[in-house]
Amino acid sequence: MGSLRNVGVVGLFGYTILFFTFIYLPIVLIVAYSFNSDPINMMNWSGFTFDWYRQIFGLKNTVSENALYIESTEQLLNALRNSLTVAAFTTTIATVLGTATALGLYRFNFLGKKFYRVLLFAPMLMPDIVLGIALLIFFVGAGVSLGLKTIVIGQCSFLVSYVFIVVSARLAGMDRSLENASADLGADEWTTFRRIILPQAMPGVIGGALLAFIISMDDLVITYFISGVDTQTLPIFIFGMLRRGIKPEINAIATLMLLFSFAVASLGLYFRSRRG
Amino acid sequence: MGAHIVQLERATKAFSLPEGGTITALQGIDLDVERNEFLTLLGPSGCGKTTLLHAISGFVQLDGGKVRIDGEDVSDRPPHRRPVNTVFQNYALFPHMNVGNNVGYALDIAGTERKERNQRVGAALELVGLAGLENRLPRQLSGGQQQRVALARAIIARPKLLLLDEPLSALDRNLRQAMQIELKTLQAELGISFIFVTHDQEEALTMSDRLAVLNKGVIQQIDTPRTVYDRPTNAFVASFIGASNLFEGTAARSGGNTLVATADGLQIEAACSGGWKPGDGAAATALIRPEQFSLVGAGAKGPTIGIDIEQVVFTGLNFQIHGHTPSGRKIVAIIAAVRQADVASAEADGKARLGYDPAAVHLLPADGTQAAAEMAA
Amino acid sequence: MSASTLRGRRRTQLGILLGPASAFLAIFFLCPLLIMLVYSFLEPGLYGGAEWAFYPDNYGRILGFANPEFEDYDPVYIAIFLRSLKIALITVAATLLVCYPAAFQISRLPDRWKNFALFLITLPFFASLIVRLFIWVLILKKTGFANMVLTGLHIVSHPLELIYTEGAIIVGMVYVFIPFMFLPVYASVEKLDWSLVRASQDLGANGFQTFWRVIFPLTLPGVVGGSIIVFIPALGNFIVPAVLGGAKVMMLGNLIEQQFLGARNWPFGAALAMLVMAAVLAILFFYIRFEARRGDDAPVLR
Numbered sequence: 006m007g008s009l010r011n012v013g014v015v016g017l018f019g020y021t022i023l024f025f026t027f028i029y030l031p032i033v034l035i036v037a038y039s040f041n042s043d044p045i046n047m048m049n050w051s052g053f054t055f056d057w058y059r060q061i062f063g064l065k066n067t068v069s070e071n072a073l074y075i076e077s078t079e080q081l082l083n084a085l086r087n088s089l090t091v092a093a094f095t096t097t098i099a100t101v102l103g104t105a106t107a108l109g110l111y112r113f114n115f116l117g118k119k120f121y122r123v124l125l126f127a128p129m130l131m132p133d134i135v136l137g138i139a140l141l142i143f144f145v146g147a148g149v150s151l152g153l154k155t156i157v158i159g160q161c162s163f164l165v166s167y168v169f170i171v172v173s174a175r176l177a178g179m180d181r182s183l184e185n186a187s188a189d190l191g192a193d194e195w196t197t198f199r200r201i202i203l204p205q206a207m208p209g210v211i212g213g214a215l216l217a218f219i220i221s222m223d224d225l226v227i228t229y230f231i232s233g234v235d236t237q238t239l240p241i242f243i244f245g246m247l248r249r250g251i252k253p254e255i256n257a258i259a260t261l262m263l264l265f266s267f268a269v270a271s272l273g274l275y276f277r278s279r280r281g
Numbered sequence: 282m283g284a285h286i287v288q289l290e291r292a293t294k295a296f297s298l299p300e301g302g303t304i305t306a307l308q309g310i311d312l313d314v315e316r317n318e319f320l321t322l323l324g325p326s327g328c329g330k331t332t333l334l335h336a337i338s339g340f341v342q343l344d345g346g347k348v349r350i351d352g353e354d355v356s357d358r359p360p361h362r363r364p365v366n367t368v369f370q371n372y373a374l375f376p377h378m379n380v381g382n383n384v385g386y387a388l389d390i391a392g393t394e395r396k397e398r399n400q401r402v403g404a405a406l407e408l409v410g411l412a413g414l415e416n417r418l419p420r421q422l423s424g425g426q427q428q429r430v431a432l433a434r435a436i437i438a439r440p441k442l443l444l445l446d447e448p449l450s451a452l453d454r455n456l457r458q459a460m461q462i463e464l465k466t467l468q469a470e471l472g473i474s475f476i477f478v479t480h481d482q483e484e485a486l487t488m489s490d491r492l493a494v495l496n497k498g499v500i501q502q503i504d505t506p507r508t509v510y511d512r513p514t515n516a517f518v519a520s521f522i523g524a525s526n527l528f529e530g531t532a533a534r535s536g537g538n539t540l541v542a543t544a545d546g547l548q549i550e551a552a553c554s555g556g557w558k559p560g561d562g563a564a565a566t567a568l569i570r571p572e573q574f575s576l577v578g579a580g581a582k583g584p585t586i587g588i589d590i591e592q593v594v595f596t597g598l599n600f601q602i603h604g605h606t607p608s609g610r611k612i613v614a615i616i617a618a619v620r621q622a623d624v625a626s627a628e629a630d631g632k633a634r635l636g637y638d639p640a641a642v643h644l645l646p647a648d649g650t651q652a653a654a655e656m657a658a
Numbered sequence: 659m660s661a662s663t664l665r666g667r668r669r670t671q672l673g674i675l676l677g678p679a680s681a682f683l684a685i686f687f688l689c690p691l692l693i694m695l696v697y698s699f700l701e702p703g704l705y706g707g708a709e710w711a712f713y714p715d716n717y718g719r720i721l722g723f724a725n726p727e728f729e730d731y732d733p734v735y736i737a738i739f740l741r742s743l744k745i746a747l748i749t750v751a752a753t754l755l756v757c758y759p760a761a762f763q764i765s766r767l768p769d770r771w772k773n774f775a776l777f778l779i780t781l782p783f784f785a786s787l788i789v790r791l792f793i794w795v796l797i798l799k800k801t802g803f804a805n806m807v808l809t810g811l812h813i814v815s816h817p818l819e820l821i822y823t824e825g826a827i828i829v830g831m832v833y834v835f836i837p838f839m840f841l842p843v844y845a846s847v848e849k850l851d852w853s854l855v856r857a858s859q860d861l862g863a864n865g866f867q868t869f870w871r872v873i874f875p876l877t878l879p880g881v882v883g884g885s886i887i888v889f890i891p892a893l894g895n896f897i898v899p900a901v902l903g904g905a906k907v908m909m910l911g912n913l914i915e916q917q918f919l920g921a922r923n924w925p926f927g928a929a930l931a932m933l934v935m936a937a938v939l940a941i942l943f944f945y946i947r948f949e950a951r952r953g954d955d956a957p958v959l960r
Binding site for chain 1: 777780938
Binding site: 299338339340359360361362365366367369371373374375376377386387390391434435438 | 768851853854856857858859860861862863864867868871872875876
């Protein structure tokens with residue numbers, strides 16, 4: 006009977022290894038094949054090359070036998086620039102609004118507080134396509150031209166929720182008696198906020214900002230609907246590439262994006278583990 | 282099937298430590314548990330008593346040796362197939378089931394027919410004094426009530442023996458003492474053996490038919506509480522159970538008695554009446570329990586020890602006198618509260634003369650295992 | 659300082675803190691949703707946009723009954739809705755089956771490994787969705803990795819049609835949603851009091867009985883929470899079916915996208931979106947009732 010128990014234990018462990026393999030195998034493949042020199046069939050390994058990376062950085066102009074290059078490096082860089090611009094704005098706005106709201110709910114009790122909290126959760130629970138088209142109708146109806154501005158506004162409508170949740174969680178774990186101690190020692194409200202509450206909440210604020218940044222960079226659906234014809238962000242660019250035909254550089258782009266995301270995420274998670 | 286409900290034969294178990302290396306929790310233990318007895322396993326934390334319990338219930342697989350329950354070798358059987366039930370330290374009541382379903386769990390698993398199952402649940406609850414509480418949830422009950430539910434749940438399946446893992450440690454003092462009596466009564470009523478684990482020696486002394494003292498994976502002594510208290514086999518048992526004054530020294534025969542001469546010049550007289558008799562010149566330790574001392578005057582007959590008093594503590598039932606000999610050896614004496622006047626005058630003096638009866642002195646070998654071997658012979 | 663000025667100051671502070679976000683959400687979240695609701699009842703204009711006329715036939719068309727003067731009964735939209743529902747439910751079940759055993763195993767690891775494992779699982783969540791999906795195109799297509807392995811190991815004689823099927827969509831969605839399901843389930847599994855498992859075994863229950871009667875019920879909150887977090891985006895998803903389903907397998911999301919950016923029938927698209935909303939609200943309604951009945955523990959979504 007002991008052996009049956011052991012089989013179960015080994016089986017479960019083996020399954021977990023498979024689980025992680027399932028998650029990471031595609032990623033490993035992408036990275037590996039970004040060095041594949043075969044331009045036509047990306048899954049057919051025919052040699053190691055840095056060409057695709059060079060192509061992205063504009064250091065080399067290979068004309069492949071494959072399809073016409075509708076997308077040039079210029080477009081890719083443009084999309085990247087847009088993504089970063091949007092992310093910069095949305096992160097700032099969402100962090101400020103989300104933090105302020107979290108602080109407000111932390112400090113004060115008022116009628117309808119529970120209902121308000123639910124309202125703040127709502128954008129996260131909404132399927133993004135619903136939100137996307139609602140915003141589209143709204144902007145067009147209001148006569149606003151679609152572009153970077155609308156992307157920023159649209160993304161903020163749900164990023165505020167994310168930041169709110171992260172900062173709220175951080176504030177919830179704070180020791181309230183510290184505020185009392187500060188007041189007892191003679192600090193007024195603003196000073197207490199500046200010297201006690203804000204520094205303590207900072208890891209949460211930064212965590213929320215990082216989260217907002219990453220989600221903004223990655224957002225596809227909502228941006229898709231409210232970006233209009235002329236403006237592209239990086240995810241939209243790749244999405245377009247997928248629909249129009251896959252170019253070999255896409256592996257390299259994807260690998261770089263993965264590296265970037267992982268770096269930012271590791272930073273964020275490292276930060277969170279430090280706050281203890 | 283024989284007089285023993287549980288037999289452990291050379292049970293051995295070692296655990297590997299997270300920082301490397303192993304710790305041997307059970308060192309080849311032999312244990313025979315009688316039918317219908319209340320046996321307590323007592324010892325400091327890490328002594329192996331919980332491991333021993335788990336070896337019987339099946340949550341620990343022995344590295345070596347066997348476990349027999351009612352004659353059957355169950356060493357390879359998983360817990361759910363052993364005719365033993367456990368009352369867990371934290372009760373382990375299923376929070377998502379009400380009291381009735383908790384208690385009836387074993388019967389539900391076995392597929393007992395509904396009517397009989399409900400009947401037996403009701404009977405079990407009545408037995409522990411919780412009749413009618415089938416529909417309550419565990420979190421709605423007090424600690425004492427939860428404990429009884431855990432009991433009812435464990436006995437309903439009519440196990441051949443019941444294991445209790447420090448079940449009373451979470452209760453406050455008064456409730457604890459009440460439960461001790463109830464458990465004793467329950468054991469007598471059910472007629473099955475209870476193996477009870479505790480680190481509280483007072484509990485062990487009051488409840489057990491037999492008491493096993495464990496240390497470092499070895500049973501130091503197993504006997505009736507009285508015997509373990511009066512005649513501990515080694516210094517560990519002596520100091521673990523009750524307070525003790527231990528005098529290590531060299532033995533010398535003198536008439537029918539033995540004198541133990543300590544390094545700091547004391548001579549303890551022991552009348553040898555059964556038990557271990559050290560040879561002349563052998564290393565021996567004399568044990569005098571604090572309550573065996575009495576306050577005597579200067580011209581008293583019989584052996585005495587003189588002390589300077591450090592502190593006198595009044596505990597309600599008696600006086601504890603803490604003092605030391607001129608050579609600095611610490612002595613504790615317990616004097617009954619009625620002798621208040623004697624204690625007061627000794628305290629005023631700052632000194633006391635403690636007399637004792639040589640027949641009450643117990644001799645231990647300086648090395649513990651020696652006595653066990655000789656006593657077994 | 660008198661009480662009224664103190665209260666006044668507090669109210670000002672509250673206003674400053676909550677005001678901007680509230681205004682923002684009111685204008686850019688609630689407002690658009692309301693407008694969408696209104697739109698779904700409008701008549702589609704001839705060249706896109708909408709006419710200001712009450713037009714219930716958008717919903718009618720979903721059910722298959724549009725204006726009987728111009729259109730015949732066409733249940734295609736119901737079919738798409740049901741297919742989306744089916745795929746979303748299968749996705750939830752599959753993701754749960756995939757995540758549960760792993761959550762179990764990881765919760766039994768020593769602390770250092772536990773944290774590392776959690777880190778590894780949440781890390782892909784931060785990588786771009788589109789990148790994670792595109793990998794599956796390369797894996798599942800006819801000349802892709804999967805077929806390479808299958809034909810290479812001679813398990814099949816010629817490449818299989820893996821991509822552009824419902825199965826491909828489900829695999830893609832499971833892959834994408836694993837972090838969403840894993841964390842709530844793991845939180846529940848980790849809180850499990852292992853002494854309850856031992857108690858169950860002690861009372862005679864074998865492995866399966868212990869799982870079904872003790873472990874699963876106690877981890878149910880996490881399971882339900884994770885299921886909802888996966889179901890909602892799965893139902894209205896349009897990227898995964900777009901990338902892995904191609905034109906062949908259409909879900910609600912694709913349909914909505916088509917109405918807005920293709921057919922330019924915005925009112926109908928809005929009506930379809932309302933359908934998705936309705937399904938989501940129904941689920942949330944049942945979830946809240948489920949939580950209320952359970953009583954004490956806080957909702958998993960928090």
